[in-house]
Amino acid sequence: MKNCKKALAVIMAVVLILGAAPLGGFAGLDFTSWFKTEAEAATYNGLEYEIKDGNVTITGCDESKSGKLTVPSSIGGYPVTEIGEWAFYGCNKLTGVVIPDSVKKIDDEAFYSCDNLASVETGNGVTSIGEDAFCYCDKLTNVKLGSAV
Numbered sequence: 001m002k003n004c005k006k007a008l009a010v011i012m013a014v015v016l017i018l019g020a021a022p023l024g025g026f027a028g029l030d031f032t033s034w035f036k037t038e039a040e041a042a043t044y045n046g047l048e049y050e051i052k053d054g055n056v057t058i059t060g061c062d063e064s065k066s067g068k069l070t071v072p073s074s075i076g077g078y079p080v081t082e083i084g085e086w087a088f089y090g091c092n093k094l095t096g097v098v099i100p101d102s103v104k105k106i107d108d109e110a111f112y113s114c115d116n117l118a119s120v121e122t123g124n125g126v127t128s129i130g131e132d133a134f135c136y137c138d139k140l141t142n143v144k145l146g147s148a149v
Contacts, residue, residue, distance in 0.1 A: 041059065044072070044075045044076075045072070046061060046062035046064070046065050047060070047061055047062075047071070047072075047075075048060030048061065048087075049075055049080070050084075051075075051076070051078050054078055054079075055078060055079055055080075055081040055082070056074070056075050056076075056078045056079065056080040056081065056082075057080075057081070057082040057083070057084045058071060058080060058082070058083050058084055058087045059084040059087055060084075060086075060087055060088075061087060061088045061090075061091045061094075062091075063090045063091055063092070063093070064093065065091055065093060065094060066093035066094065066095070067093070067094070067095055067096070068094075068095055068096035068097070068098070068119075069094055069096070069097050069098070070097075070098040070100075071083070071097065071098065071099050071100055071103065072100070073100035073101065073102040074102065079102045080100065080102050080103055081102060081103060081104050081105070082103065082104065082105045082106075082107065083099065083103060083105070083106045083107060083110045083111075084107050084110065085107040085108050085109055085110065085130070086109050086110070086112060087107070087110050087111075088110060088111045088112075088114055089109065089111075089112050089113060089114075090113075091111075091114055092113075092114060092115045092116055093116060094114055094116060094117050095116050095117065095118050095119070096117070096118060096119040096120070096121075096142075097111070097117065097119075097120050097121070098121045099120070099121065099122045099123055099126060100123045100125070101123035101124050101125040101146070102123070102125055103122070103123060103125055103126055104125050104126060104127055104128065105126070105127070105128045105129075105130070106122070106126060106128065106129045106130060106133050107130045107133070108130035108131045108132055108133060109130070109131075109132050109133065109135065110130065110133045110134075111133055111134050111137055112132060112133075112134075112135050112136060112137075113135070113136040113137070114134075114136075114137050115136075115137070115138065115139065116139055117134070117137045117139060117140055118139045118140060118141055118142060119140070119141070119142035119143070119144075120134065120140065120142070120143050120144070121143075121144040122144070122145050122146045122149065123146045124146035124147050124148050125146065125148060126145070126146050126148060126149055127148045127149065128149075129149060
């Protein structure tokens, strides 16, 4: 019995020492950040995007992008489902854009004032195009909408 008490005391001491030692390494960490559901902004191939609830929203575009742009159907394994408000504003060198089937929504003013945008092709997934999404796209002459719009 005496040996069991000693062994138990040694085990408890080791557990206490090893269990408490790592806690000092966590000083200053914000554990609440591990559980946030806010979107994280990032960049992929000149496109700014956010991931929220497992879906990607395109939120911006590098203004130096030129020519015909094909929006990816997924980024980092997450489906691109939305083109956000003002996402392509100022992207005046774009002449065309192809939007994949994964995109469900094009928000208000998404392509506002894209001066040289001449063609737009949306996939069959797009069900909603926001107000003024293509406002002041004066050269826009070729529009092919998917079947769901």
